[in-house]
Amino acid sequence: MGEESDSDDEEVESCWNALCSGFKLCSGNCELGKVLLASGLQMASVALPETFVFALLRARIWGNNMSSYMAYAAIGINSVAVIFGGPFGRFSDCVDRRLAAAVFAIGTFAPTWSLLIFGHTTAKALWISTVIKVVGSYGLTSNVMLALINDVTPAEDREEAVGAYYAANNLMSLTMTGIPVLLVLILRVVPNVPTIFLIAQVVLSGLCLLLLSSVRIKSNERPEQEDGSSDSESGLVKSQRLCCKPSAAREVPQSGSCVSAMSHRMRRIARQFIMPVRLACGNRRLRRLWCCGFMLM
Known part of the structure; x- marks a missing residue:
């Protein structure tokens, strides 16, 4: 009984400390x-x-x-x-x-x-x-x-x-x-x-x-990725940032052909869906999170 009461007190104390830390x-x-x-x-x-x-x-x-x-x-x-x-x-x-x-x-x-x-x-x-x-x-x-x-x-x-x-x-x-x-x-x-x-x-x-x-964000720069990430992840993130630039978004094929313009737009749309999958394939920790989330669901 004494050990159980001590464990209960420790749990209550840990919960209280976590609550106080969150408020702080x-x-x-x-x-x-x-x-x-x-x-x-x-x-x-x-x-x-x-x-x-x-x-x-x-x-x-x-x-x-x-x-x-x-x-x-x-x-x-x-x-x-x-x-x-x-x-x-x-x-x-x-x-x-x-x-x-x-x-x-x-x-x-x-x-x-x-x-x-x-x-x-x-x-x-x-x-x-x-x-x-x-x-x-x-x-x-x-x-x-x-x-x-x-x-x-x-x-x-x-x-x-x-x-x-x-x-x-x-x-x-x-x-x-x-x-x-x-x-x-x-x-x-x-x-x-x-x-x-x-x-x-x-x-x-x-x-x-x-x-x-x-809400006020002090720094306009987004958090950089943590040290130790793979080179493939770094390349994918850089390519994503380049795709986000307005100049890249306004890029139009020089040929002027309707077919080439349509294919260019389709490639851009497809890249919106493919890039997250490529990012997960190049990031081992992200793959693990995906698998854990799938099993939890």
Whole structure:
């Protein structure tokens, strides 16, 4: 019994130390705190209408076909996320990361915004929102918020910042979704009015975009890759940076032929999808992360 109590005390102490360290990190880096709060608001503003608006709307309109329609939508969402994840990641490397994070967030907010435009009681509005949700999933696999955290955090604190990122997301999801579920669906002290949650989503999404616009990145240069990386990885990263330059983006074949111009555009589009695969093939640690993520899924 004494050994068990000692181990419990050590676990509590380690958790408390980790919590204090996370608060100290965020208090010393205000930009990190802004990104963590914006990421949590982004997740909460997506989960809130999904729980109180979309679930009821799908059950009422789709009825017995809800499972099949949701399966088709999930296939479309995953396909768009996988196909456009690499190009969107390269887009976030080429532009201001705050802009890329805002574009990603808008893609997740748009389905709920469409209900405010087309109504939240008709089948037409539900189908439009579903299509927008599929199209707006282009950045789900890019993890641009985590990349923005790396941009605003010193290299020695990034490992702890990643843990704070996931902790903040889970805390915000629990707070912004769990408390309304308790008050509305369990205790029934608050009426379940869809308009209230749609307006709340607009407020939360506006706060998220406002926080992203207020983030200040001290250095314009992106973090360089760590020492010990392979030469192939270095070459691929350099080629990616060259592709991101505006002069390379505006390069047009000199022949003037429509066929050659079309083939040039097709090669550029194909490179958007091939470069992430080549990068993984040339980076042993990235391959391991891919395999671990696949097994976890």
